[in-house]
Amino acid sequence: MARRATAAKREAILEAAEGVFAEAGLEGASLRAVAQAAGYTPAALYFHFDSKEALYAEMLGRTLERLGAAVRGACTGLAGAAKFRAAAMAFFGYYAENPRDLDLGFYLLRGGMRPAGLGRARDEALNAALAAALAPLDEAARALGATPEAAQGATVETFAQATGLLLLLHTGRIRMFNASAPALMEAHTDRLLATFDPS
Numbered sequence: 001m002a003r004r005a006t007a008a009k010r011e012a013i014l015e016a017a018e019g020v021f022a023e024a025g026l027e028g029a030s031l032r033a034v035a036q037a038a039g040y041t042p043a044a045l046y047f048h049f050d051s052k053e054a055l056y057a058e059m060l061g062r063t064l065e066r067l068g069a070a071v072r073g074a075c076t077g078l079a080g081a082a083k084f085r086a087a088a089m090a091f092f093g094y095y096a097e098n099p100r101d102l103d104l105g106f107y108l109l110r111g112g113m114r115p116a117g118l119g120r121a122r123d124e125a126l127n128a129a130l131a132a133a134l135a136p137l138d139e140a141a142r143a144l145g146a147t148p149e150a151a152q153g154a155t156v157e158t159f160a161q162a163t164g165l166l167l168l169l170h171t172g173r174i175r176m177f178n179a180s181a182p183a184l185m186e187a188h189t190d191r192l193l194a195t196f197d198p199s
């Protein structure tokens with residue numbers, strides 16, 4: 001019972017933190033503000049998280065787990081070009097539908113953390129979670145005959161294209177070009193696939 005209550009309290013803190021960080025960013029947010037939003041004392045919050053970086057890392061890690069599940073789910077039963085296309089569009093689609101998760105993923109661009117990130121151990125864990133979410137792209141590219149280097153390049157290119165289009169989409173800048181971000185993502189993915197399978 002006590003364990004369930006502790007888990008529920010932790011969940012409430014994380015939910016409250018999403019709103020606080022979305023409004024104030026990492027630099028502007030404080031554990032006191034999160035505690036107030038969650039309805040707890042700062043001391044109660046410190047029992048679960050010793051710093052706002054620890055709290056932020058937990059939130060970001062959860063979004064990356066959801067991203068990974070979405071990408072893997074979209075690829076179930078697929079291989080080769082179909083798997084690559086599904087993974088690319090699932091990555092794009094997840095963040096298109098979850099802009100707050102995308103915002104969390106760009107914490108280094110919020111002006112708050114500088115290159116130090118969230119601490120070496122946390123950064124490594126988060127990078128590993130992101131790499132796991134992108135792994136189906138690498139796997140599919142290799143299955144299509146790409147070398148390890150080319151597969152990695154295709155993964156990086158897909159990641160860069162998706163994040164760039166997502167920023168245009170969520171800032172509204174895509175309207176300047178009278179363009180569709182999903183359509184551009186699909187077209188880029190098809191062009192990339194053609195380099196592996198010219199036929």
